[in-house]
Amino acid sequence: MKLRCPFRVRSVPSGTGWKVMVKYGMHNHRLVKDMLGYDILGRLKDDERKFVNDMTKYNMAPRYIASAMRDKDPENLTSITQIYRARSTYRLGKRGALTEMQILLSLIHQEKYMCWSRNKENSDIVADIFWTHPDYVKLLNMLPLVLIFYCTYKTNRYRLSLLEIIGVTSTKLTFSAAFAYLEHDREEIFTWALERLKELFYYEKLLPDVMVTDQELALMNAIESVFQNASHLMCTFHILKNVSMKCKEYVKSERQEHVMDKRNNMMYSNTEDEFDVHLNHLESVCGDIPSFVKVNSAHWRLKNMLTTSRGDLCASWEDMNTMLGLQLGSIRVSFKKSIVNIEHQYNTPFYSKLHNFVSRQCIQIIRKELERVKFVGASKQRCGCYIRRTHELPCACQLGGYQILSIPIHLEFIHVFWTKLQISEYKVSHDESKWDLEEECEELKRQFSTMDIVGQRALKKKVCDIAYPSTSSMCPPPVKYKPKKGVKKSRKREESDVHRDPSQWEYADASQESQTTKRSCTQPSGSQSSAIPIGKQPSTKSAKGKYLSQFPSFFHPFINVIVDVE
Numbered sequence: 164m165k166l167r168c169p170f171r172v173r174s175v176p177s178g179t180g181w182k183v184m185v186k187y188g189m190h191n192h193r194l195v196k197d198m199l200g201y202d203i204l205g206r207l208k209d210d211e212r213k214f215v216n217d218m219t220k221y222n223m224a225p226r227y228i229a230s231a232m233r234d235k236d237p238e239n240l241t242s243i244t245q246i247y248r249a250r251s252t253y254r255l256g257k258r259g260a261l262t263e264m265q266i267l268l269s270l271i272h273q274e275k276y277m278c279w280s281r282n283k284e285n286s287d288i289v290a291d292i293f294w295t296h297p298d299y300v301k302l303l304n305m306l307p308l309v310l311i312f313y314c315t316y317k318t319n320r321y322r323l324s325l326l327e328i329i330g331v332t333s334t335k336l337t338f339s340a341a342f343a344y345l346e347h348d349r350e351e352i353f354t355w356a357l358e359r360l361k362e363l364f365y366y367e368k369l370l371p372d373v374m375v376t377d378q379e380l381a382l383m384n385a386i387e388s389v390f391q392n393a394s395h396l397m398c399t400f401h402i403l404k405n406v407s408m409k410c411k412e413y414v415k416s417e418r419q420e421h422v423m424d425k426r427n428n429m430m431y432s433n434t435e436d437e438f439d440v441h442l443n444h445l446e447s448v449c450g451d452i453p454s455f456v457k458v459n460s461a462h463w464r465l466k467n468m469l470t471t472s473r474g475d476l477c478a479s480w481e482d483m484n485t486m487l488g489l490q491l492g493s494i495r496v497s498f499k500k501s502i503v504n505i506e507h508q509y510n511t512p513f514y515s516k517l518h519n520f521v522s523r524q525c526i527q528i529i530r531k532e533l534e535r536v537k538f539v540g541a542s543k544q545r546c547g548c549y550i551r552r553t554h555e556l557p558c559a560c561q562l563g564g565y566q567i568l569s570i571p572i573h574l575e576f577i578h579v580f581w582t583k584l585q586i587s588e589y590k591v592s593h594d595e596s597k598w599d600l601e602e603e604c605e606e607l608k609r610q611f612s613t614m615d616i617v618g619q620r621a622l623k624k625k626v627c628d629i630a631y632p633s634t635s636s637m638c639p640p641p642v643k644y645k646p647k648k649g650v651k652k653s654r655k656r657e658e659s660d661v662h663r664d665p666s667q668w669e670y671a672d673a674s675q676e677s678q679t680t681k682r683s684c685t686q687p688s689g690s691q692s693s694a695i696p697i698g699k700q701p702s703t704k705s706a707k708g709k710y711l712s713q714f715p716s717f718f719h720p721f722i723n724v725i726v727d728v729e
Contacts (some may be wrong), residue, residue, distance in 0.1 A: 166191060166192050167191070168190055168192060169187050169189060169190075169191060169193050170187060170189065170190050171183055171185075171186035171187045172184070172186065172402075173186055174532065174534065176318075185714060199240055199242075200242070201240065202242070202245065203359065205240040205241040205242050206241075206243055206245070207241060207245065207249055211239075211241065212230060213248060214228075214231075214232065214382070215228055215232075215246060215249045215250065215253070216249075216253045216511075218231070219249075219250045219253055220252070221485065222482065222485065225243055225246045225250065228241075228246050229239075229241065229243050229246055232716065238344045258436055258466070258477075261477050261633055262298070262638070263476060263639050264289065264476070264478055264635055264637040264638060264639055265632065265633050265634070265635050265637075266477050266633075267476050267477050268479055268633070268635050269633045270477070270480060270481075270484075270638070271294060271480070271632070272632045274296070274501050275296075275297055275299065276294050276295065276296055276297070277294065277295050277296075277300065278292065278293065278294040278365070279292070279294075279440055280292040280293070280637070281292045281355070281635065283346075286509075287636050287637050287638050288637075288638045288639070288640055288641075289346050289637050289640065290346045290640070291343065291344065291355060291356070292344050292476070293341065293342070293343040293344075293356055293359045293360075294341070294342055294343075294480075294624045295340060295341035295342070295363065295446060296484075297485065298486055298491055298586065299330075299338055299340050299341070299491075300340075300363050300588065301586055301588050302330060302332070302338050302340070302494070303330055303340045303341075303364070303522030303629060304363075304364060304365050304369055304491045304588075305333065305583050305586070306330055306332055306333065306580065307364065307369050307370065307371045307372075307584055308331075308371060308372050308373060308580055309330070309331050309332070309371065309373045309374075309375065310328055310329065310330055310331075310371045310373070310374055310375070310702045311328075311329040311331070311337070311374075311375040311376075311398070312326065312327075312328055312375065312376045312379075312382060312386075313325050313326070313327045313329065313377070314327075314348065314377075314379055314382065317329070317472045318472055318474075319344070319472070319473075319474055319475065319476065319479055320472075320473050320474065320475060320642045320643065321475075321476075321640040321641070321642060322643035323344040323345060323346060323640065323642055324344070324345045324346075324347070324348055325342065325343075325344055325345075326342070326343040326344075326345055326353075326356055326382075327339055327341075327342055327477075328340045328341045328342070328343075328360060330493055330498070332498075332583075333501075333521075333522040333524070333525065333581050333583045333584065334493055334494070334497035334498065334501060334522045334523070334524050334584075335522075335524045335578055336493060336497055338490055338494060339486070339487060339490065340360075340363075340482070341359075341360055341363070342483060343356040343359070343475065344479075346640070348381050348382075349381055350381040350384045350385050350388075352381075353381050353382045353384075353385035354385040354388060354389060355384075355388065356385075357385050357386065357389040358389060361389060361390070361564065364495060364672075366590070370390060370392070370393065371390065371393055372388050372392075372393060372394060372395060372475075373393060373394050373395075374390060374394070374395050374396070375396045375397070375398055376396075376397070376398065378397065378398070384397060398578065399430065402430070403426075403430065406426050410423060410426075412420050418448075420449065421505060422436055422445075422448055422564065425441065425444050425445040425448050426445060427442035428441040428445075429442050429444075429445050433479065434561075436619070437547065467721065472669070475639065476639060491586075494586070495586065497601055498522075498584045498585060498586070500523065501519075501521070501523045501524075501584050502519050502584055503519075503524040504523070505518050506523065506526075506712060508530075509526050509530065512571055512642055513528075513565070513571050513572065514526055514567075514571065514572045515570065515571050516572060516573050516574055516579070517529075517574065518541045518572055519708065520582055520584075521574070521577055521582055522581055523555065523576065523582075525581040528550065528554060528556060529557060529562070529572065531617055532550050532556070532557070532558060532559050532562060533559070533562050535559040536559050536563040536566065539559045539560060539563070540560070540563050541560050541563040541564050541567065542560060543560050545560075546558050546559045546560035548560065553576070554580035555577075555579065555580070556576075556577060556581070557577075561576070567687050603718055607622070607626070610622065611623075624636070711725065712727050
């Protein structure tokens with residue numbers, strides 16, 4: 164009606180159909196060739212709405228949903244805006260009248276997750292929450308040798324830090340043993356999360372032997388206090404990335420390749436003596452670059468696991484739950500392949516004792532070590548026995564001895580870790596009286612009967628929070644990011660940015676690429692200026708004198724430059 168078109172049609176029921184009468188058949192505008200943009204014609208049908216809901220459940224982006232619907236029906240007129248509205252309606256319909264925390268706790272209870280949480284002092288606002296899936300608790304107790312810790316940020320609207328605890332399977336796949344959303348990166352908070360992790364182990368003897376982290380000092384101190392007998396290692400990926408970053412920052416371009424080669428030789432040394440030799444070589448090469456040897460770790464692991472950094476805890480849990488289901492399927496497939504399939508190149512008498520009992524990846528490691536026999540023979544000095552000390556598998560000198568004696572590799576020479584090919588619960592002596600709740604329930608009833616009405620109400624609320632998660636009074640933390648709606652273009656992007664902060668080595672890479680681009684765009688002296696715009700540099704000469712008086716006088720000796728960014 165915006166065009167005030169006089170065209171009018173009237174329709175009335177007539178028998179089994181409709182009778183249409185044209186009241187006025189003239190238009191005051193040109194007729195359109197297609198019907199795109201008419202919301203009433205693009206309304207979702209029941210089957211299309213179900214399709215959108217299913218795709219939303221599995222995190223399909225709206226643009227891909229629209230493309231899939233047009234592939235199924237070329238005459239479909241549904242717009243991307245209508246798909247966004249349908250997704251929002253679906254998510255609101257799933258929640259109903261429940262709060263975010265009530266839904267989250269209900270989902271955790273429904274999927275039989277193990278969950279611990281604690282609130283801020285004298286408040287119902289959740290501060291930290293820890294959860295894990297029971298199938299991954301079985302994996303954790305089956306394969307507890309090595310655990311990897313990664314802490315990442317800007318994964319939710321509350322700016323809670325996400326700590327992921329990762330284990331490694333015998334088929335060299337990783338699994339997410341547990342997740343924790345933490346309010347702050349403090350030692351006491353990490354200690355609380357690690358104590359919850361410790362409760363997941365059936366026995367004290369199953370505690371992990373090795374913990375791998377980046378240089379999160381609070382986490383490192385918490386590990387030392389909770390898992391006192393575990394060895395701590397720094398993540399190789401972070402070490403290599405930060406050495407590379409420092410190399411680009413302090414080393415001239417013509418020397419970078421030589422320094423990186425020395426670094427690689429040091430990192431992949433087979434013995435401690437060989438490591439010391441390569442370390443001395445690296446120090447001699449970098450002797451005139453004192454700042455280069457100081458390496459700081461950076462956080463980089465869970466940057467793409469979650470679909471959005473504005474999501475709430477429910478959305479994060481749903482993404483994690485989907486990922487865990489796919490992860491568990493991949494692990495089971497890898498186990499089954501190791502039990503059933505025998506690769507042709509390993510179908511020899513030398514590996515016959517290992518088939519169907521150890522993982523394929525274990526045999527591949529042994530195969531690579533067997534190639535070293537040509538160079539080291541049966542000499543322990545040449546071998547270094549690196550694989551035997553790190554993987555507890557036969558090293559080159561042992562394999563050379565087996566070849567000389569013409570005997571196959573026996574299963575007793577393989578660490579039990581490589582034989583774990585089935586997800587099963589660890590055998591625990593089950594004492595029913597130890598885990599029975601009858602005595603505790605009777606004590607609760609006794610305490611309840613002796614309380615006044617206020618105490619009874621408080622105790623009943625605590626019990627209801629456990630028994631009926633959908634009635635919980637817990638609240639999520641306040642939203643920390645600033646939405647972009649209504650923001651003018653002139654406002655700085657950082658005020659409403661929800662993307663992750665780049666790591667320091669990423670800044671170094673970007674800086675080097677920028678310098679390379681500028682050099683390639685620079686012409687020799689005497690030639691005309693390049694047509695490629697390099698960008699206006701901020702003026703710093705006049706800015707210092709102009710704005711220096713606006714700072715307190717005791718700051719003046721420490722100010723080197725002032726940049727006017729306008």
